Amino acid sequence: MAIFDNELIALKERVLKLGLMVETAIRNSVKALVERDSELAKEVIKNDHLVNALDVSIDEECVRLIALRQPMARDLRLITTAMKITTDLERMGDLAVNIAERALELNEEPQLKAFVNIPLMAEAAQSMVKDALDAFVAGCSRLPYEVIKKDDEVDELTVRNFEELLALMIQDPKIIPLAIKRTYIAKYLERIADHATNIAEMIIYMCKGKMIRHTDITEEP
Amino acid sequence: MVESNAIFEIRNFSIHYGDFAAVRNVTVDIEASKITAIIGPSGCGKSTLLRALNRMNDLIVSSWVEGETLFRGVNIYQRDADVIELRKRVGMVFQKPNPFPNSVYENVAYGPKLRGIKKKSQLDGIVENALVRADLWKEVKDKLNESGMSLSGGQMQRLCIARSLAQEPEVLLFDEPTSALDPISTANIENLLQELQKTVTIIIVTHNMQQAARISKYTAFMYLGELVEFGDTDTIFVNPRNKLTEEYITGRFG
Numbered sequence: 001m002a003i004f005d006n007e008l009i010a011l012k013e014r015v016l017k018l019g020l021m022v023e024t025a026i027r028n029s030v031k032a033l034v035e036r037d038s039e040l041a042k043e044v045i046k047n048d049h050l051v052n053a054l055d056v057s058i059d060e061e062c063v064r065l066i067a068l069r070q071p072m073a074r075d076l077r078l079i080t081t082a083m084k085i086t087t088d089l090e091r092m093g094d095l096a097v098n099i100a101e102r103a104l105e106l107n108e109e110p111q112l113k114a115f116v117n118i119p120l121m122a123e124a125a126q127s128m129v130k131d132a133l134d135a136f137v138a139g140c141s142r143l144p145y146e147v148i149k150k151d152d153e154v155d156e157l158t159v160r161n162f163e164e165l166l167a168l169m170i171q172d173p174k175i176i177p178l179a180i181k182r183t184y185i186a187k188y189l190e191r192i193a194d195h196a197t198n199i200a201e202m203i204i205y206m207c208k209g210k211m212i213r214h215t216d217i218t219e220e221p
Numbered sequence: 222m223v224e225s226n227a228i229f230e231i232r233n234f235s236i237h238y239g240d241f242a243a244v245r246n247v248t249v250d251i252e253a254s255k256i257t258a259i260i261g262p263s264g265c266g267k268s269t270l271l272r273a274l275n276r277m278n279d280l281i282v283s284s285w286v287e288g289e290t291l292f293r294g295v296n297i298y299q300r301d302a303d304v305i306e307l308r309k310r311v312g313m314v315f316q317k318p319n320p321f322p323n324s325v326y327e328n329v330a331y332g333p334k335l336r337g338i339k340k341k342s343q344l345d346g347i348v349e350n351a352l353v354r355a356d357l358w359k360e361v362k363d364k365l366n367e368s369g370m371s372l373s374g375g376q377m378q379r380l381c382i383a384r385s386l387a388q389e390p391e392v393l394l395f396d397e398p399t400s401a402l403d404p405i406s407t408a409n410i411e412n413l414l415q416e417l418q419k420t421v422t423i424i425i426v427t428h429n430m431q432q433a434a435r436i437s438k439y440t441a442f443m444y445l446g447e448l449v450e451f452g453d454t455d456t457i458f459v460n461p462r463n464k465l466t467e468e469y470i471t472g473r474f475g
Contacts, residue, residue, distance in 0.1 A: 004472070070431055072458050072470040209460025 004069050008078060011061060012137055015082050015089075018054045019133035022089045023126055025051065025096035026192060030122040033103035033185065034115045041107070044100040051093035058086045074206075081206040085136065088195040092129065095188045095195075102181050102188075112178045113168070117161035121189040124154050128196035132203060140207035147200035154193035161186040228253035228392060228422050229274060234288035236269050236278060243269040245446040246288070251439075253391075256414060256423040258433035258454065261443035262474065267426045270443070271394050274424065275311035276304050293391075309336075312385035316397035318377035320369030320384070325352075325361050328369040328380055332388045347387050354420075355383035356413050375406025379413065386421075393417070395425040399432065411436050430470055434458045442466045 025044050032041035062083045065071060071079055128147045135143040165179040201213050227250035236244040244266040251257050259267040269278065276297060278284045289296050297307055309332075320328050329348045338344055348365070352358040357379040361372070369380050378398060385393055395414070399407040414423055414436055427433050433440050433454065440457040442450045442465070450463040461467045468474050 072430065072434075072472075073461055073467045075471050076459060 004065075004071075004075075007065060007069070008075065011058070011065070011079070011082055014054065014058050014061070015086060016133055016137055018051065018058065018086060018089050019129060019136075021047075021051050021054065022092045022096065023129050025093050026099075026122060026126055026129070029096040029099035029103060030119060030189075032100055033106065034119055036103075036107045036111070038104055038107045041100040041103040045097050048093055048097045051090060055086045055090040055093075059083055077206045077209060081136070081202045084202050085132075085199045088198045089129075092192045092195050095192050098188050099185050102185050106178065106181055109178055112175055112182065117157050117164070118182070118185055118189065121154055121157045121161070121186060121193075124150055124157070125189050125192045125196065128154075128193055129199075132196050132199040135200065135203045136206070140203075144200035144203040144207075148197050151193050151197045154190055158186050158190040226253050227251060228293060229424075230289075230291040230294075231270075232289040232291070234270075234273070234286065234290050236266070236273050236284065236286050238281060239283040243446055244273070244443075247443075247448045249441060249448055249451050251422065251424060253422045254418060254420070255438040256418050256425060256436050257439045257441065258437035259424065259426045259441045259443060260428070260430055260433050260469070261449075262469065263428075265443040266446040267441075267443045268396055271396055271424060271426045272313075274392070274394055275308045275313055276302075277308075277313065279304065309388045310390055311392040311394060312388055312390035313394040313396070314378070314381050314385055314398050317401050318374055318381050320372070320377050320380050322368065322370055324366045325369050325372070325380060326365040329383050329387045332384065336388075348383075351383040351387040352380075354386050354417065355379045356409065356416070357383055373406070375402050375409055378402060378406070378410060382410075382413065382417075386417075390421060392422045392424065395423065395427075397426055397428060400428060407432070430458075442469060444469070 025047065028040050029044045031037065032039075032044065062079050065079055066076075069075070128150050131143050131150075132147045135141060135147070162183055165183055169176050169179045198213075201211075205211050229251035231247055231249050231251070234244065234247045235242055247270060259271060261267045272278045273286065273290065274292075274297075278286075286298055290298060292307070292311065296302070321331060323331075326348055329351050330344045333344060333347050338347070349358060349362075352361060357376060360376060361367075361380075364371075369377065372380060378401075382393070382398075399410050402410065411432065414425070417423060425433075425437065437454045439451065440454045441448055442457065442461075442463070444465055450457065450461060450466040452462075456462075457466060458470060461470065
């Protein structure tokens with residue numbers, strides 16, 4: 001069984017690698033926006049295929065492990081969790097690409113105003129992704145519950161961001177095209193945080209064997 | 222979980238071989254018309270427990286039991302218990318197919334004949350019915366007079382199942398019934414058990430955990446003579462409660 005244990009460690013490492021790639025994509029996409037760095041935005045878009053390829057290869061590895069090792073109990077939950085969370089990570093990568101695309105467009109236009117809410121949202125979303133993956137590797141702790149809680153913070157920032165932009169749009173309708181793009185970006189970050197929440201929920205399943213998705217459970221029992 | 226429809230109620234039941242306690246203080250209900258699997262490492266007492274359910278352990282002179290095992294509410298170890306009748310109602314199929322060195326027909330007709338059924342037409346009916354239920358009829362109907370030993374391993378095992386079914390048992394005990402069979406014969410037997418459970422309660426000891434996972438409704442995990450965990454097979458294989466169970470089924474035991 002030592003072979004199987006090593007395979008599971010390798011699987012965790014690959015999921016972690018995918019997570020790091022996605023964290024980097026999120027960070028760079030927002031940096032490209034805030035620092036008006038179009039080269040960096042292009043790099044995020046260019047690198048997305050690496051995220052996709054790793055997602056596919058992790059899925060293939062999971063199917064192989066299920067077929068050949070016939071995992072049971074916690075091994076089975078680990079592998080099914082890996083399969084599900086890589087899908088969430090891949091979607092986050094796509095959302096980082098969307099942010100980078102909007103950054104490319106906005107960088108061609110005059111700056112509307114300094115970014116305040118979006119960097120805060122990006123920071124929160126990134127730390128959610130990081131904590132969720134730490135929990136995946138380190139095992140069971142309070143961490144996934146913290147991630148789920150933090151999602152509320154991101155949701156609040158999304159609303160605040162929208163309200164501020166709405167006020168500006170009412171004052172000066174000419175800025176509407178730019179402001180709408182900013183609301184899109186906030187929405188992308190809000191979706192990233194939702195995917196991180198999904199991951200945290202799967203980690204709790206992996207640890208406890210209980211699905212808490214679509215329930216009101218947010219506290220560690 | 223199974224209180225309502227228990228065919229066996231095993232209560233603080235221990236089985237000893239001389240000084241050695243092979244099964245210790247087991248309490249569990251076995252639900253009727255379901256498949257219950259017993260898993261655990263070699264020497265854990267699972268076969269001993271299985272054999273106790275139709276008193277096959279009586280054949281081992283040094284063996285003795287404590288506690289109770291109720292079959293349909295009656296203690297099968299009480300003083301005046303009719304062991305022959307018990308073994309008719311609770312049949313057994315073993316690891317290695319063991320047909321009698323006799324024709325296919327005689328293998329199946331043996332039990333009914335012992336019971337005093339002599340009429341050819343009645344025996345023919347019993348034999349056909351048992352072979353149909355064991356999913357063997359189509360393969361042997363033209364060679365009923367050939368030796369049971371001439372069949373393939375999988376067919377011999379189904380012949381042994383037919384031989385048990387001819388006694389109209391309420392329970393069938395299986396001790397590793399497919400460990401000597403190839404995967405196709407194994408699948409045939411597993412499908413057969415799924416079908417049979419509608420009319421016969423099945424208890425199966427198996428080393429093949431995937432087999433337990435595939436076919437059983439309930440799984441019991443035994444270790445060192447004790448029942449460590451008993452529950453829905455789904456729970457045992459996805460999210461077992463006991464650490465020992467988890468270690469065993471994930472192959473990290475010991």
